[in-house]
Amino acid sequence: MKLMAAVMAAAVTAGAAFANPPNPKAEGDMFGVKRVAGTPNFAKPPAGAEVLFDGTPASAEANWVAEKPKEKGGQIWPVKDGVWIDTATDLLTKKEYGSVKLHLEWRVPQDRVAAGQKGANSGIIFMPKKGWYEVQILESHSNLTNTYSDGMAGAIYQRSTPACNPALPKGEWQSYDITFLAPKFKADGTVERKPTFTVVFNGVTVQDAVEIDGSTLKRTATLSPHPVKQPIKLQYHNDPLEFRNIWIQALGD
Numbered sequence: 001m002k003l004m005a006a007v008m009a010a011a012v013t014a015g016a017a018f019a020n021p022p023n024p025k026a027e028g029d030m031f032g033v034k035r036v037a038g039t040p041n042f043a044k045p046p047a048g049a050e051v052l053f054d055g056t057p058a059s060a061e062a063n064w065v066a067e068k069p070k071e072k073g074g075q076i077w078p079v080k081d082g083v084w085i086d087t088a089t090d091l092l093t094k095k096e097y098g099s100v101k102l103h104l105e106w107r108v109p110q111d112r113v114a115a116g117q118k119g120a121n122s123g124i125i126f127m128p129k130k131g132w133y134e135v136q137i138l139e140s141h142s143n144l145t146n147t148y149s150d151g152m153a154g155a156i157y158q159r160s161t162p163a164c165n166p167a168l169p170k171g172e173w174q175s176y177d178i179t180f181l182a183p184k185f186k187a188d189g190t191v192e193r194k195p196t197f198t199v200v201f202n203g204v205t206v207q208d209a210v211e212i213d214g215s216t217l218k219r220t221a222t223l224s225p226h227p228v229k230q231p232i233k234l235q236y237h238n239d240p241l242e243f244r245n246i247w248i249q250a251l252g253d
Helices: 002-013 057-063
Strands: 050-053 064-066 083-085 091-093 100-107 121-126 133-138 174-181 191-193 196-201 204-211 232-234 242-250
Touching: 050 057, 057 064, 100 121, 121 174, 133 174, 133 196
Parallel strands: none
Antiparallel strands: 050 242, 064 091, 083 242, 091 232, 100 174, 100 242, 121 133, 121 232, 174 196, 196 204
C-alpha cells in the first residue's frame, strides 16, 4: 500500500494537476477543453522497467503479438528508422499485467488529416479480454472537426474528459505516463477497488486518480468480476499512428 501511495503521488506531481470537468455530454466538447502548454517526457526506461519497444523490430517481435494474425494484414507493425508504425490489426503484449505504470511516446504523422474521430485515432487498452479500460489517442491540437471531449487525447474513453488539453501539433512527439490500478473484486463478486487512472500527458496531469465504473466501450457499463492480469492492447483504428520508447513497470497491490 505504501508503494502504491508513493507511485500515485509521483504521478500527480509529474505535472500540474487540474480538476476533471463533469460529464462532457452535459458540460462541453473537445474544443471547449482548456488548452495548456505541455512539455513531453522523453525519459529513458528506469532500472527495473521492462522495455516493450526500443526502436528495433526485435523488441516489437519479442514483446507483442497480433491479436488476429489470420486477418488480412494481421501482423506485427513495421518499424522504420526506430519508429513503430500502426498499420494493421490490434496488438497485444505477450505478457499479462495487473497494476502498472506505462510510458509511451506517440506521434500523428504530419500529413494526416484528422476530422473528429477519424484520421488520427488509436488507444491503449488495459484488460482488453474482459474489462476494457482505454486511454484514448487522437489528434486534439488542430483537429478539423469537433468531437466528444471524453474521446479526445488524454481521455479515459467515454468515461472521463481530460482536465485540460496539452496536445501538440501533428508531426511532434507526445508522451503518456499512465498509472493504472487494476480493479479488485471480493470473493462474492463485489468491487473492492475500481479501475483507477492517473494520466500525465506531455508533462501535465490530465487524469488525477480517476476511478471508473465500468468498461469504456459503453458509458453506462458497470463493473463485473474478471481476471485482473491481462495483456495490454495497442489499438489499430484504421489510422497510421507512430510509436516509440514504450516501457512498463509492474506495481505491487
